[in-house]
Amino acid sequence: MVRLLGVSKAFQEGQNSRVIFNQLDGTFGEGEIVALLGRSGCGKSTLLNLIAGLDAPDKGKIFVDGNEITGMTDEQRSLFRRHAIGFVFQFFNLIPTLKVEENLLLPIELKRRIGPEDHRAALTLLGEVGLEDRAESFPDVLSGGEQQRVAIARALVHDPALILADEPTGNLDLETGRQVLELLFRMTRQRRRTMLLVTHSPEVAAVADRVFSLRDGHLEPRELADET
Amino acid sequence: MTEPATVVTSAPTAARLDWKLGETRLVDVGGLTREVKLVALLEPDDELSRRALDQLLVSDIATAQELLGRLGRLSRIDLLVAEGESGDALLERARAAIPDSAMLESTAARQRSTVQMTRAFELNLTALSLLALVVGMFLVYNTVNFSVLQRREWIGTLRLLGVGRRVLLRTVLGEVLLIGLAGTVIGLIGGTLLAGGLVRLVTQTINDLYFVLTVREASLSPWSLLKGLILGVGATLLASLAPAIEATHAPAREAVLRSIVESRKHRAAPRAAAAGAALCVLGGLLLLLPSQSLVLAFVSVFAVIIGCGLLTPLVTMLSMAALRPAASASFGILGSLAARGVVASLSRTGIAIAALTIAISVTVGIGVMVDSFRQTVVEWLDMTLQADVYVSPPAVIATRNDQTLDPVLVERLKDTPGVSASATVRGVDVVSAFGSLRLVALRPSGDRFDGYEFKSGQRERAWLAFRNEGAVIVSEPLAYRLDLDVGEALVLRTDRGDRPFEIAGVFYDYVSDRGMVMMHREQYERFWDDRSIHGLALTASSGVEPDDLVRRVRERAAGMQHVLVRSNRALREASLEVFDRTFTITAVLRLLAVLVAFVGVLSALMALQLERGRELAVLRANGMTPKQVWKLVTCQTGLMGLVAGLLSLPVGVLLASLMIFVINRRSFGWTLQMVLPPALFGQAVLVAVGAAVIAGLYPAWKMARTPPARALRRD
């Protein structure tokens, strides 16, 4: 599903450049839920951004679903993202000027005109995340957990092949976080989608199919049994 | 200088004309060619004398009288009189000694009447520049608002850490002061550069309309620079006070939350609108005061302008709600996002739209005013220019000719074959209780008032009184300014002493805002010794082409006085040319206002771009393409421009009616017909939308180019 070949990325900060990845390789299979662990600042978000094509590597190739996104233009990558990728962030997931349902339908609306069947699908999905009655609300009146549930529904609405979740529960209390995560796992598995999940919690990692740890710019597979 | 035909001039003037000492040159005096010899040069020792002597020829009185054809006449004697009793006694004797046609006047009074002449003109220019300042203040308000909003987290954090409000306010205002100072200094430099060009335009207008003025370069007094500095910095501080206080005095927690700031703005919109409406009503009430005060009229105009500016946020909210379905139908989610985005960032977009509305409505207002004015003048010219050929000496001031025609030439031209009738005019300045007035002695060609439209008084009765009873008619501006009407008497100082003349009518006239008194030539000759003529109008016999007559008249005048012979059409065109030239400066100021508004929209969009970066990144992460970013931003700016453009139409028409019926009336006393040209309105909306969209290009480009990953970081 996702293949990284010799990916290098460095950020320029004034005079000196700061190397994040040097010749990073890695493969995530179809239908897998992969948890990504690592110290703060080791480059987990950067890696997700690279895979989503929101940022470009300095060197190396990235394949998603058989397409080499590193060879695409910004325009092509945007179009690719539209149908292949669903994103959930820690913060700022929803567009404040759009209602819940409009936020949900955003990835489809950017692609084409929506029809009644899209509205029906959106309402069904909202029902799945338990928010069918909030379709007409604006995001700022929802709680943090509710907002994340809308974001999860949106990441799935266009049926993407790959879901990227960057600490989706980092901003929520423990109990709400657990519920949201449980929802995310359940819905991804139901649809047999691939998910790359950044988390700090070994507990969360324990439910993933595979766990990688990002250290010194390399992906290290971790045996679940190693966990303390 | 005691030798005939010798003159002296200043060294700089001679140098510019490349006129060597001892050299004889030809000069044109009212169409007559004379020879003069330069016999000495004056070296001005300071700037003031240099400017006073610029473009001036000095000669012996005898030489001057000969050159100007005014043998035995003096136009002015300057007296230096000692203070105190001896001086007063001397003035008494002087007063007794001078003839009835002359007047004793203090220097101060003379200067006052010169200043008075251009006062309205000056006030109008001042008002226009103040308007630019008002638009500028809207932008400063916007910018400061933005800069404090942008740092609301920073301010909030400092407040949480215990920094006092006073300190924060001082910091913010200190920064504003520095920026205001920098902006003002740049403005002063730009203004000084601009002044060079504007001085030429203004000088031209004054030469056309009032008196001869030679200004070669803009002279900027330190005082006017200081005034600019105070205005610039003061306006900046004033405009930034409200947002600075608001940001630094908000409860510490709230300062952090953007949504609270915006929702407060939304709640403020109706309140601002109410204040705006109240201001407009106040402006209207001010006009009801029975007064001719121009300052009061401008206060009212400004109240209306600022009032309308305050109305814009609410109008924006309402019109975006109205436009959203249409936007969303034609542009899908992007249209919807654009319309909602405008409202969501009302604190930013509202001000930008207000600034753009004001700027565009001012151009609409001035446009309607100038068009109405022009249309009125065109119609008036059609009516008033009845003759076919006009003969006059070359004039230095287009609307006020003081040169005279050679009487022999006048008789000769009247007898040109193909002339069926002729009329003559002579204009002089005469003394009255109201100061110096323009008196025109008219010998009409027919036996009625042809080409005069009366505002007050009955045409036939006025004619009889004018023709047989020695009554005068006065032009509208004069009647307005001096508050005169039919039936009243106007006392003029004639060569036979002060005489009252009955006013038989008030006629429309757009030649000059000073206005004029018109008298029959026979009556004029009864009371004045002057026999000169400065204008001759000839009517062609039927079957004679006016252009042929022009040629014939030119041939007959050849070799005599050099005169301007113009057909009806040429004179009409020349008059309109003067008219158009007069309004060139307003076009410059209009452009300036639009430019300022353009910068306003640009900065508002840059602010939006900075602020909505993260939202845009989320959209990009969900598959928005760079092209769609362009579309979104353009849709948003287009909507903003559309609202500003549409709103500027009613506001512009309102401003135009204020300018036409109040400002113009109080400045010049003219009655103008208002015309509403649809093309102008279409153009205004296009300019508004165009300015907004063009201002959005750079921010759109930046937004489309920014890699989303960066904006997604949570800082």
Ligand SMILES: Nc1ncnc2c1ncn2[C@@H]1O[C@H](COP(=O)(O)OP(=O)(O)OP(=O)(O)O)[C@@H](O)[C@H]1O
């Ligand atoms: N645009 C940028 N310019 C400079 N440095 C950057 C930029 N983006 C990321 N970095 C740096 O790259 C490193 C990796 O950042 P990244 O956000 O990927 O870390 P992370 O593993 O997601 O951390 P966290 O767990 O705290 O979210 C950090 O040290 C960060 O400072």
Ligand SMILES: [Mg+2]
């Ligand atoms: Mg991260």
